[in-house]
Amino acid sequence: MLGYTILAGLLFGLYFSLVGLGLNLVFGVVRIVNLAHGDFLMLGAFSAYWLFSLFAVSPFISVVLVFVGFSIIAWPLYYLLVPRLMATKDPEMLSLILFFGFSQVIEALATIAFGTSDRSIPGRALHMGPCRLFGQNYPASWIVGAVVSAAAVLFIYLYLYHTTKGYLSRAVMAHREEAVASGINVNRVCAIAFSIGVGLAAAAGVFAPFIFGSINPAMGVNITITSLTVIVVGSLGNPLGTVLGGLTYGISLMFMQTYFSSWANLLAYVMLILILLIRPSGLLGRSVRYA
């Protein structure tokens, strides 16, 4: 049972790395907390739902469509919201409030458009039954989620470490003021990070109907809170740390579910607080941020 729990935690945790990845990229580069993150994931999930129901588009194709589509939508959104926010006294803190409001708007529009009932994509859309790993069965959706997540992490890694734009992103992440001083178009770098972040959230949403069973417009808040846990544990502002955060979250959640199931949700919050206090920079972080 222990082995099963750990492997299930790994798979589940990998999916949650994907869920948190975009949020962390946005925080790292833009220095804002996108509390509407979970709502973008919800929109991605509904897009996949409609693509499947109306045109029978396989989730494997819609994940690409959704990523590209939402990245494009996020671009003007960035210029509409963020530069104005940055001009305020305390953008990091006010971003929490601004994007909470935005999350309300998205949820409201989604409710008006899709109604309140739960929807789902049938499991057969993935064309797979249960997968056998080390002699035990795991849901196909978990394996698919984990694989897509790994691909997304690889994509972000390649972007950050092997492209010019990615190099600039890292410069902005590390020393924002100096990046501004050295003439980097920080706004543009941030807009790209925001677009990719939103795109990743929506792409993660494509698999939400499988992982969560069903989707509805109100699901965003919980996803956002879980994502925050994942990225703080990994290390806030370090996109690749999200993987470690996701795995830690996944394995400990599965552990709690196996042995102390009614307390399963508590663990995430306690872990988040402890990590923040013991290693405020997260498991992988270096720079300490004391008040």
Place this chain on the structure above:
Amino acid sequence: MYPEQPPGNGEPLLRIEALVKRFGGFRALDGLTFDLMPGEIVGLVGPNGSGKTTCINVISGLYSPDGGDVIYHGRPISGMPSHRLVQIGINRTFQVPKPFPTLTASENVRVAAAHGRCDCTAVDVDALLASFELDCYAGRPAAELNAGQQKMLDLARALATGPSLLCIDELAAGLNPAELVRVAERLRELARSGITLLVVEHLMGFIDQVTDRVIVLNAGRGIFEGPLRGAVTDPKVIEVFLGTENGD
């Protein structure tokens, strides 16, 4: 608990003993040792990265040292929190002035007056502001002052706490010659009133104007102690400054 009057019998007010401060593998202070006598104005000079600001940060309690001791009035004070140090008479200014931007200039000083040494409650805030030509800005938020005025506000705030020892981090940079002369006169006045000053400065002219003696730092260690005139002829000092460029 700490006497207001400077210690007599030639006892130093502040003694820095083999001070070490590390950042990762880098030793910003590496066994620095010197004394400050009551009422003295001492300049702390040296190339960039030689440990001048770090030294002030340790004395004012921002950093706790990794080795050695800071001894004030004969008692070790290293590791004491900043606000306690302020209350026993140690204060400082910042290289980049750090006023409370949303508070008015007068409120900036009043906070300090309220929390400074208990026997200095009767600080005349208006007079203090006036002495730095800030009286007409008293009701303005500090954020609206220019950089030079903010530096003066920093100094006024430090003085409002009634310090015996005042560490001044690069006050002169950015001031015009006329202001420089006034500030130098002001510092000498403070020293005459019994306040000991430790002045970190790049402008040698200014140092020459105000200080009794200088301590030259290099790589976290003192390499010379004595009058500035002596320093400029000291071969070690010359080597350090020529090696790093004289623009300092």
Place this chain on the structure above:
Amino acid sequence: MAMRKIFFIFFVASLVAVACRAGATEVPKQIKIGTLYASSGTFAPLSMPVHYGLKLWVDRMNAEGGVYIKAYGKRIPIKLISYDDQSNTATAASLYDQLITQDKVNILIADAGSVLTSVALPIAREHKMLLIDPIGIGAPFFTPDSPYIVLIGGPVSTIWCKNIHEFITDEGPKLGIKRVAILYSTNDFTGTQANTIRKAIEKSRTGIKVVYDQGVPTSTTSYTVIINGIKAAKPDAVIELGYPINDISFLRNLRESGVKFKWLFTSYPGMETEHFEKTVGVKGLYYVYTDMPASIMNYKAAFGMSLPEFHAAWNKQYPGGKVGFDFNSVVGYTTGLVLEKALGSAASMDQLALRQAIVGLSGKLKTLDGTFAVDPKTGAQIGETMPIGQILPSGKDGIKLIVVYPKQLATGKLVYPAP
């Protein structure tokens, strides 16, 4: 200047307040029914079908010229005043008060679900309004000292699960069920059920053991390792109690992980069959035992529409599937039917007379939801205990529901163990 501004604001506020006070007239041109719904947030999926069901009833009544009220001896049109509480309890509380004190509604109907109903309780009691509770089935609401509540739509939570434990203790020994696993979501609805079932099994002295007994947070949507844990306890029968979203995730995870249980019960597939077929898939429902609400049993409706008629009317009025058709839709409609019948028999419009009339329907009113029965002391619904059904494969890709317990209602033979 500042003071004047402030006074002005409060002056305006008071004016608005005064303007809102609507005068009540002696002979009403219309009867005002006040209710709340949650269009968003946690309770939206539960609340909206109930609300739409009720609205459907109101529309049909008004198309006939109103509802017949015995106290006035004629049909009077209904004005439905409904506010959106967004699943927020503080908002719900002040909106209930709004309905009573400002809109002066004649009849107060609670939002769906225990949490949003709970806040209405003290308000209704304070204003001596009867709270008509469609489906807030929290057991603590119904005490003999609170006459101002009556439950319409489903049995109270301690009775809801009666047939589950009776099945286990009656039929279990015959089938060879010795080990039972209970998994529940930790909210008052399913938590109360789990407590009731556990106690009943322990008291039964049948030698049946509860080998797995765990609660999970209601927000849980991944059950894979839990299923694995249950499997490790080697139960003969598994009871999973949760909200629809929990049941859906559980059944999907079960199917995806390839684990099979000999006997598995979950509440909602029988109540929201269409929805479960869409989300879980037909194959994931095979051989599952489930609650069989009266609504699915296609009772002969002596009053109001029959189930197929209602379903057709629903699809006509609410096309597009934004609000799903399910057990809760029936509850909303039934609430209207009970009101219709009670208003047609109550001697006066007094709140307690209305309650008297509703209680008086007990055992007599047969709708598409079965026979309505209510405990006259507490106002709790006790009539409809849910029969247990089993979902069996039918044809190539279909399912059929048969009733398997209680025995006298059985419509088919159960399949045990599930193949």
Place this chain on the structure above:
Amino acid sequence: MPRTMRHILVALVPVAAMALLPLVYSNQLLLFNFVVFMILAQGINVIYGFTGYLPFGYFGFFGAGAYGFAISIMHLRMTPLPALGMAAIAAVVLALVLVPLFRLSGAYFAIANLAAGLAVYQVVSNPSLDNITKGPYGISLPAVFDPNFSYGIALVLLAATMMTVIYLRNSKFGLSLQAIRDDAVSAAMAGVNVVRLRVMAWLLSAVIAGLVGGVFAWYISVFYPQTVFSLDFSIFAIVFALFGGMTTILGPIIGVVILYGIYNLIGISTPQYFELVYGLLIMGLVLFQPNGVVALFKRWGIDVP
């Protein structure tokens, strides 16, 4: 007139208004909610306005207060007024446990505080604590139900909270808190005991939330864990206080009157667009008036304290 006296007079206006309104407007619960949010918004003002720490998990103190109250009534057989004291104690204990969070800055503090609030909710609502908190099954306190008395106590609490903010606006303590908010290092160099003052403000704002949580529990008397541990309480209070203007005496009150007023108007007139309009309002606030309406009044030359 001295500044403090003027402030006290001004602060009495909303208290008096909330005391008189039930005479002309009978939806007392709505008025009660107004009072609750006024108090909460002032509590946020104390901690966010004066120290700059955004308490996203403020609802944790509110819920702790509500449960402290309920448990004292149920298990200790207290009467409501002493039970309110227990509500305050519950909130203070929670606040003390969370003091280490002040090592964090900015968004980190807000997120950790949110997690803390949710963690308390998870504990309180766990079925294994059925004997103490009644777990997820909800609380019912019919014996102490007394809407008029509890409304009165809520008004007293509102008055006390207003006085607290007036004290902060006019005292060295409040000035020092603002200094810490502006620059903690400089504050230390001004001799301010940063840690102690910050903790005092934190406890103060926790007491406010705990007490109002207790009064809320008393007034509604039937509630579930998710009723009182609701993120909405944090968000609403923060948005109201921000909308009115932080660090001011009347700002948070004005914020509640305008925004919660609009909230209820939309809720009653066009509920289908409720969430949408509200979300847009919040966004507009941050983007166009981040310093609140009081700052706007100041720009027009109207001085609102």
